[in-house]
Amino acid sequence: MNRLRVALFLIFSFYAPGAQAETLTVSIGGKLSSISEAIQSAGAGDTIEVHGGTYNEHIVVDKSLKLIGIGNPRINGGGKGTVVTIKAPECVFSGFTVSGSGESLSVEHTGIVVSDSPGTIISDNTLEDVLFGIYYKNSPGGLIENNTVVGKDLNLPVRGDGIRLWYSPDTKILANHLIRTRDLVMWWSGNTHIKGNTVEKGRYGLHYMYSDNNLFEDNVFIDNYVGGFLMYSVNITFHNNIFARNQGPATGYGVGFKDLDDITARGNLFIDNRIGLYLDNSPHMIDSWNTISDNVIAFNDIGASFMPSIERNLIVSNSFIDNTEQIEVRGGGTLSGNKWYESGKGNYWSDYVGYDANEDGIGEMPYRAESLFENLIDTYPNLRIFTFSPVAEAIELAAEAFPVIKPEPKVEDSYPLMSPIVLETYKVEKTGFSYSLFFPSLLMVLIPLCAYLYMKSS
Amino acid sequence: MIEVRGVTKSFGSVLAVDGVTLDVEQGQAVALLGANGAGKSTLLKCILGLLDYSGVITVDGRDVNDNPKQTKSLIGYVPQEPEFYDIRTRDILRFFASIRRVKNERIDHVLELTGLKEHELKSTTELSGGMRQRLSFAIALLSEPPVLILDEPTSNLDAQARKDFLTLVCTYKNEGKTVLFSSHRLDEVDLLADRALFMRAGKVILEAKPENLGETLGLKVKINLNMAEESVDRAMSLLLEGGFPGVTKNGAGLDVEIESSRRMALIKKLIESGIELWDFSVDEPTMEDLVKQIEENGY
Amino acid sequence: MDIKNVLLIMRKEAAESLKNRWFILYTGCFSALALLVLLIATSGTNIAGFTGYGRTAASLINLVLLFVPLIALITGGISIASERENGTLSYLLSHPVTKSEVFFGKYLGLLIVIWFSISIGFGIAGVGVALRGGGGDVTNYLITALLSALLAASLLGVGFMVSAFSTKASKAIGICVFLWLFFIVLGDLGIMGTTVVLDLGIRQVLILALLNPGEVFKIASVLVLSPRFEILGPVGVYAVRTFGREGIFYLLFSIMALWTLVPLLLAYTVFSRLRKEEL
DSSP states (O other), X not given: OHHHHHHHHHHHHHHOTTOSOOEEEEOTTSSOOOHHHHHHHOOTTOEEEEESSEEOOOEEEXXXXXXXXXXXXXXXXXXXXXXXXXXXXXXXXXXXXXXXOOOOTTTTOEEEEEESOTTOEEESOEEEEESEEEEEESOTTOEEESOEEEEOXXXXXXXXXXXXXXXXXXXXXXXXXXXXXXXXXXXXXXXXXXXXXXXXXXXXXXXXXXXXXXXEESOEEESSSBSEEEEEEEEEEEESOXXXXXXXXXOOEEEEEEEEEEEEEESOEEESOSEEEEEESOSOSTTOOEEEESOEXXXXXXXXXXXXXXXXXXEESOEEESOSEEEEETTSSOOOSOBSXXXXXXXXXXXXXXXXXXXXXXXXXXXXXXXXXXXXXXXXXXXXXXXXXXXXXXXXXXXXXXXXXOOOOSOEESSOBSSOOOOTTSOEEEOOXXXXXXXXXXXXXXXXXXXXXXXXXX | OEEEEEXXXXXXXXXXXXXXXXXXXXXXXXXXXXXXXXXXXXXXXXXXXXXXXXXXXXXXXXXXXXXXXHHHHHEEEEOSSOOOOSSBHXXXXXXXXXXXXXXXXXXXXXXXXXXXXXXTTSBGGGSOHHHHHHHHHHHHHTTOOSEEEEESTTTTOOHHHHHHHHHHHHHHHHTTOEEEEEESOHHHHHHHOXXXXXXXXXXXEEEEOSTTHXXXXXXXXXXXXXXXXXXXXXXXXXXXXXXOOEEEEETTEEEEEEEGGGHHHHHHHHHHTTOXXXXXXXXXXXXXXXXXXXXXXXX | OOHXXXXXXXXXXXXXHHTOHHHHHHHHHHHHHHHHHHHHHSOSEEETTBOOOHHHHHHXXXXXHHHHHHHHHHHHHHHHHHHHXXXXXXXXXXXXXXXXXXXXXXXXXXXXXXXXXXXXXHHHHHHHHHHHTOOSXXXXXXHHHHHHHHHHHHHHHXXXXXXXXXXXHHHHHHHHHHHHHIIIIIHHHHHHHHHHHHOOOHHHHHHHHXXXXXXXXXXXXXXXXXXXXXXGHHHHHHHHHHHOHHHHHHHHHHHXXXXXXXXXXXXXXXXXXXXXXXX
């Protein structure tokens, strides 16, 4: 430890021969009225306080400085290039509004770029009208906290990422809010802690590859094309996240896992997505098991979608509530090699029709996802056009009447729960009396009745 | 008012109306007579524009095919078997009153006129056959049309209702309206018609004065006399001597076939001769008798 | 054609149907089932502020598809044939009205009555769900009711077409019941079978599905009730991609309009060409 301090001291003394850290003040009309000027005149380890007002400049921080905004100063790039570039370790950039980056995807015009700068802290900033928001390249050990990024109002394909981690492991991403950006990207950035963030109206709430040992807690991914898509990683933990209303065309996953091993997903809410949970080749290592438990998977078109070869998932104590199709096996067939119950306890299925004779909370008959229509649409996706048609019901009736044509169950849960488990953090409320529905409906009854009475009387 | 010129109508190979030509003058009442299937109804429907036909029909100078709405609005029609919608009597009158652009006051008037006032709130399906016929007459009267076409209008009526009905039509006729009706009752013809046209196999084969039509055609009435048994023989000989040849015994009485106009003379004769008649009844000649008569006489 | 006569006949037709026991029974059944089904389908709860729409939509669409086409087809099937059969048509035509006035008056009158029925059914179910505390978007609910009304209009026209061809009401009813079965189950079943056997492509399946007015209603309703058309699978996605989100609505509405106008005009043509003695 001592040796490290000595090393750090040496580095500091190299950058800042003056040794004593100073505080410089920048303000409109003050002695220092440009942030860039202040940076030039500052030495490593100094603090620059920037007071409120708009600063039309592009900033390059090339020494280890603390930039603190006081009274919400705005740095405006005027719609050109990258606005703030940090190229020195251990910087702090806090309390600013950064706006007006360029719009080039190929050059990656960004609000704040942190490049080869380990240990940099970006906190309490607002980024507006930027292509990329906060971009960490080769900068491990950083902290991104309490920033808000509002992307440019562009079509999805030409937007940039809200937060992007590139070879930047050991980072903390806490309590940020990304609105209308492309993705939250994390590639080659393991041992990261992502907590309390909200990502909305983007493409991939989470776009994630080659990053092991990460923990996701209490995040909300809502109204994105895809809540999260994670690939090629090991030991990922999801706790108490909400993946809601992610409904992109052809994707629309709450969260999708591809080639992911040792996942623990517990207490998450997958709600009102096209597909709540999508598993592709996960786990992919022969000795790996994923644990998916205590999640609520509700109101999705498809609750959970599996590639047919998926094995070694423990799926237990989850609540599958009113998904149009609870379980999809892509291409049809039966899912085997996964565990749907553990020590006499399975999952809750809202379409379970069995009974609980001994009142232990576990249904006496197994739950089987064995709809003939679902089987057909899993095999022939084109037939999904007939979802909600009476023909779908008719086919189920036929399958009940003639068990010969009944398909093998997609999954079988021998110990279905009789009531759902919803974590207390997620309030289950009664919906209130709806005036907006009540009065038009009342009119729809009264108008014909009045017309009828009028006709009768006259 | 109504001109029919060479009208022919066939159903498949059956010739229902065969080149009929006739005129009905304004204010005239014309009866169409004939057996069932003679083509009366068909001819009436052609005039109403309810059937396609060849030939020309005009009502009040307008061609029925070219101006169906105008000619139909000139005509009130009582079909043989009226069929109504399943709504209240008063409502159906209101419906047709609106179709004919007639004020609602007329509804009460025709209801009174046809004696349907007390039934005005009944559904048409609850009405008896006679009431239905009266209802269709009420509808026909709504717009006070200048022409009435009645297709066997009294076929569903009992004796009293028929009398009332005929009285109504008479009043109507006396107001100067034109009436064309089909019938197979000679008494109706007698009472109503100015002219009687006889149809057979789709053709008008005879026109006659309706008064004493039966007699004109040589039809006889059959009188059934009821008296004490001991008087029967005496009465029979009296009648035979008195110029009433068609006398036959019939149990406790006599049947006499005579010309209609001599019936009173017969009764008078018997009473004057001191024969006590308990009762007597008259069988008027029927349309069937008329048909038989005409066919036998080669008309 | 005199509009006043059309309106008169329309009103008479509506009045006659409204007091019809079958119609009252039908409205009662439809309303009760709609209420029941919606109450069961809407759980009345939400999780973290989210409510499910899927089961509600499914049950509503299924109910409408079972009930509305049946009543529309049968009402239409009976309409002209029964009047021809019992002679009321001939009697009516002895008055100064034309065939076209009778035809369109009858159509509009019966349509209004069916619309009343749909409106009451949706209304009662809506009131029930509102009282119980069910969510859902009101506008979408109303649009679904509107789509149901359109479906009724088109299948009533189909019923009229059958009726114009039939001399007997009983025969017309038989044909209409079969058509109902065809539109609701058999047609789709046929497409599904063909798709499985011949491995039909996206476009063929879409075209075949869009030929069926019931299916058109369903697709439109799903698009209205569901924020995501993906639920209709690759075919739904293809449709929306090809025509656009608004375009697909215009397309569906146009097909419904065609299904309304073409059978109705065909029925009118057949009816107006009937020889007078056939009436």
